[in-house]
Amino acid sequence: MAAVFDRIAIIGVGLIGGSIARAARETGAAGDVVLFDRDTAALKRAGEIGFGRAAATIEDAVRDADAVFHCVPVGAMAAVAAEIAPELSPDTVVSDVGSVKESVAKVLGAALPGVHVIPAHPVAGTEKSGPDAGFASLFKGRWCIITPPPRADATMVERLSQFWQRLGSKVDLMDATHHDRVLAVTSHLPHLIAYSIVGTASDLEEVTKSEVIKYSAGGFRDFTRIAASDPVMWRDVFLTNRGAVLEMLGRFTEDLTALQRAIRWGDGDTLMREFTRARTIRKAIIDAGQDSASVNFGRNTTKAEE
Amino acid sequence: MAAVFDRIAIIGVGLIGGSIARAARETGAAGDVVLFDRDTAALKRAGEIGFGRAAATIEDAVRDADAVFHCVPVGAMAAVAAEIAPELSPDTVVSDVGSVKESVAKVLGAALPGVHVIPAHPVAGTEKSGPDAGFASLFKGRWCIITPPPRADATMVERLSQFWQRLGSKVDLMDATHHDRVLAVTSHLPHLIAYSIVGTASDLEEVTKSEVIKYSAGGFRDFTRIAASDPVMWRDVFLTNRGAVLEMLGRFTEDLTALQRAIRWGDGDTLMREFTRARTIRKAIIDAGQDSASVNFGRNTTKAEE
Numbered sequence: 001m002a003a004v005f006d007r008i009a010i011i012g013v014g015l016i017g018g019s020i021a022r023a024a025r026e027t028g029a030a031g032d033v034v035l036f037d038r039d040t041a042a043l044k045r046a047g048e049i050g051f052g053r054a055a056a057t058i059e060d061a062v063r064d065a066d067a068v069f070h071c072v073p074v075g076a077m078a079a080v081a082a083e084i085a086p087e088l089s090p091d092t093v094v095s096d097v098g099s100v101k102e103s104v105a106k107v108l109g110a111a112l113p114g115v116h117v118i119p120a121h122p123v124a125g126t127e128k129s130g131p132d133a134g135f136a137s138l139f140k141g142r143w144c145i146i147t148p149p150p151r152a153d154a155t156m157v158e159r160l161s162q163f164w165q166r167l168g169s170k171v172d173l174m175d176a177t178h179h180d181r182v183l184a185v186t187s188h189l190p191h192l193i194a195y196s197i198v199g200t201a202s203d204l205e206e207v208t209k210s211e212v213i214k215y216s217a218g219g220f221r222d223f224t225r226i227a228a229s230d231p232v233m234w235r236d237v238f239l240t241n242r243g244a245v246l247e248m249l250g251r252f253t254e255d256l257t258a259l260q261r262a263i264r265w266g267d268g269d270t271l272m273r274e275f276t277r278a279r280t281i282r283k284a285i286i287d288a289g290q291d292s293a294s295v296n297f298g299r300n301t302t303k304a305e306e
Numbered sequence: 307m308a309a310v311f312d313r314i315a316i317i318g319v320g321l322i323g324g325s326i327a328r329a330a331r332e333t334g335a336a337g338d339v340v341l342f343d344r345d346t347a348a349l350k351r352a353g354e355i356g357f358g359r360a361a362a363t364i365e366d367a368v369r370d371a372d373a374v375f376h377c378v379p380v381g382a383m384a385a386v387a388a389e390i391a392p393e394l395s396p397d398t399v400v401s402d403v404g405s406v407k408e409s410v411a412k413v414l415g416a417a418l419p420g421v422h423v424i425p426a427h428p429v430a431g432t433e434k435s436g437p438d439a440g441f442a443s444l445f446k447g448r449w450c451i452i453t454p455p456p457r458a459d460a461t462m463v464e465r466l467s468q469f470w471q472r473l474g475s476k477v478d479l480m481d482a483t484h485h486d487r488v489l490a491v492t493s494h495l496p497h498l499i500a501y502s503i504v505g506t507a508s509d510l511e512e513v514t515k516s517e518v519i520k521y522s523a524g525g526f527r528d529f530t531r532i533a534a535s536d537p538v539m540w541r542d543v544f545l546t547n548r549g550a551v552l553e554m555l556g557r558f559t560e561d562l563t564a565l566q567r568a569i570r571w572g573d574g575d576t577l578m579r580e581f582t583r584a585r586t587i588r589k590a591i592i593d594a595g596q597d598s599a600s601v602n603f604g605r606n607t608t609k610a611e612e
Contacts, residue, residue, distance in 0.1 A: 123524045125524075193503060194525070207491055215488055217596050218405070219492065251509075264552060281507070285519050
């Protein structure tokens with residue numbers, strides 16, 4: 001199968017950039033994969049692993065690229081765009097992988113007026129970071145949301161879409177603002193809550209840290225996985241998707257306060273009603289192939305057949 | 307190896323009761339395992355699976371048992387204790403598996419004045435319920451917290467401890483009140499938060515349920531697993547550990563409000579500081595063997611070796 005892009009440049013060789021590079025090579029979605037990272041140790045490591053060719057400068061990386069992927073924290077995109085602007089041809093597709101789309105569209109659009117800016121967001125990841133964290137199958141069966149700006153070139157949107165499909169993704173097109181509200185609830189709010197409860201547990205005076213760790217199998221450990229995600233990436237997400245996050249957080253706090261009130265007043269019926277409906281959503285997520293059906297995420301369940 | 311108890315009675319053949327029965331048979335921790343459940347369909351199913359002998363009545367189940375395990379929701383323990391009281395001999399050990407210990411100690415102690423009431427809590431489980439959900443290895447490497455009342459018989463406490471160790475658990479002794487505070491943060495609060503955010507996501511008008519499901523891989527899906535746990539069990543936990551849960555919830559809300567304020571005011575330094583310390587706890591939990599080291603809980607990460 002022909003490559004979707006003859007040459008792609010990946011700026012940022014962490015979990016997502018490194019996974020795109022690996023998947024693009026493995027699937028032949030890109031003819032040539034050129035890498036750059038301002039963290040020279042990470043770039044060197046990426047070159048050693050060999051999932052692309054490390055460029056000496058960011059200008060070298062993007063020159064003659066058909067598509068440039070910003071795989072950096074959302075807050076770093078403006079600086080990257082400013083650096084590469086002079087090297088891009090009008091045919092270049094510039095995309096990204098950020099978890100926030102409205103601000104990214106604004107920033108990239110302003111910095112790169114003459115090229116095809118088409119932001120995108122692969123809804124996939126792990127709690128790990130860095131060039132060793134990526135793997136080619138990360139996007140398989142996961143959704144990639146492309147948020148084309150109002151006057152985007154349809155051909156280029158289609159080509160970017162093909163690229164993500166080649167990596168194994170399912171592709172949706174969405175308005176950037178709507179994307180930011182959907183992800184605020186399916187991704188940003190869960191991460192904020194996870195970070196927060198880990199902080200709460202760490203600060204207890206009467207319960208020791210070793211107790212929190214020993215008895216974490218009661219539920220807490222699940223939150224610590226999410227809260228182990230890259231802090232810089234998440235700081236930037238919250239700073240750039242402020243409005244949507246604050247609104248979802250407000251709704252969550254209201255709902256939690258209602259449960260709190262039910263607990264205080266011994267209102268078991270309210271608790272039952274709220275606790276019961278969650279099972280339906282879990283089942284739907286598994287049926288949609290968006291999570292494993294394995295009990296306990298498959299961990300420590302060497303369940304004997306009976 | 308000799309059985310720790312010649313005969314045990316399991317009241318409630320769900321996930322935990324069914325797992326104790328399976329593990330007790332597999333390890334020889336009990337010579338004979340007798341089962342009862344007031345849900346006749348569940349009891350019948352347990353008999354078919356064959357992890358114990360189904361008794362016709364609860365009285366038959368506990369008569370001549372050396373140890374009786376209440377594996378029912380915390381709110382159902384008083385009724386079970388009242389039913390079995392006349393059948394127990396003074397040598398019987400009565401224990402349970404509830405996630406709340408102070409109220410259970412009170413309820414069982416009051417209903418069963420003449421026997422050895424020694425509450426316990428295996429910190430293990432999955433999101434599944436019912437007789438088919440259990441498995442013998444559920445307790446392997448997990449902690450079981452025994453909370454002996456002040457005047458408990460040391461020999462019986464030791465025997466119960468041996469029983470749990472035989473099932474693969476590590477055993478801790480703890481004061482019931484302290485247990486309830488530790489578990490409020492490592493287990494009860496995480497479940498309440500998970501139930502709450504699933505409710506918040508379900509109620510959004512502008513984001514469809516199908517969008518929540520499709521893009522749940524961004525973090526939300528982790529919460530839905532916990533929120534798929536048994537609603538009756540959790541209702542009872544919150545109603546009986548009210549004080550500790552409300553206090554931990556208050557602390558959590560304060561911490562979340564501080565993060566909310568940092569987001570509103572664009573205070574990236576505070577976000578970074580809070581987000582950074584979570585990684586240490588995650589690592590400690592994995593090092594302590596309390597969670598799998600597999601990235602993404604091992605799901606969909608067919609990570610190629612490179």
